[in-house]
Amino acid sequence: MLAFSGPAPEIINGRLAMTGFVVAIEAELASGEDVPLFKGVNVASKTDRFMTSNAKLWNGRFAMLGLVALAFTEFVKSGALV
Template sequence: MSAFTVARNPVAFRSLTTNVSRGRSSVAAKAGPNEIVGETAFWTSKSGQAMRGTAAEYEAAKEAGDTYLASTATGVLPEWAAAAGADSTLKYSLAEAFAFKTPEGANFLASGPELMNGRAAMMGFVAAAGAEIATGQTISQQFAEAPFGVLLTFSMIIAGSLFSYTANMEAPAAGPFTKEKELLNGRAAMVGMGIMLAYETVKGSALL
């Protein structure tokens, strides 16, 4: 997470619109016709709101974890915004992403394995429950019918999660879908999947 470009000296703006687009997030930062004096930073908050303030205000927002993307405006790039355009200066190795411990400074609330297992469990639980209701097949029967599709889906989830985790990139909250709720839903899905598998192993029939 970093700031955008900035003006150290008074700069007159006629009209400036900066569009930032990363993934599914698109934010516009605007500077009016007024004169800007001193260091002024432009950034995007976690909620996707275009922000403008001083270098100190940007640093305070960053410390509070309320920054997402940097933008670019004409002007001189100060030292405190040297990493403008990046989500984070911290990157992680595959070993750190697979470790059962959240790396220091990570933009994620959970370790890599918990995050990946949670995402896979959410997808698997919804798909398995839907198929059980529609066909009456157990999870093992569903897997036996389409093992390649199941493995490919989970491989893509893991690969996508690894890409964002090693780069320490975090998607902004989309309405009610926050990282806290993703973690909670992922844990619930893992428990739900475990219950379904245990029941079907003992009973030999679909739970739903």
């Protein structure tokens, strides 16, 4: 189910992409500015002393692993975690 060719990765990534799209549209409507992806803004240019680009990458990786662990635990348990 969670294999590379399984249905879960595509569904999870699709849902995250849908959420990202809606949030981007809402941000544009609220601020009147476009998404700054093509203006030279990258992870390295948005770092401060505590959240470096390397820390952000590791936080994202741990979040992805946590999501997979939660899905696997609920699959094995046949129900919600809590």
